[in-house]
Amino acid sequence: MVIFGVVGFFMERVGFSPAALLVAFILGPMAEVYLRQSMRISGGDPAIFVTTPFSLLFAVAAVGLLLWSIFNRTRRKEAKS
Secondary structure, three states: OHHHHHHHHHHHHHHHHHHHHHHHHHHHHHHHHHHHHHHHOOOOOHHHHHOOOOHHHHHHHHHHHHHHHHHHHHHHHHHHH
8 A cells, every 4th residue: 555655646746647547557458358359350450440430530539639638748848948
């Protein structure tokens, strides 16, 4: 318990959300299993994730949110300087 408290303290100090770590810790193994299952079904072809419009929408949204987050973080750092 003390170890997790120390990890949480340093995560807060650096600016990482402990809630995000908890969600990743819980959902990570499930995501890995389903990714492996999808790759087996598709015969190893990663194009399975963008072949339907619904999955393409989620892939584009995920990349867009990642880029937006990086853009906001760099913009905030520039504003502080």
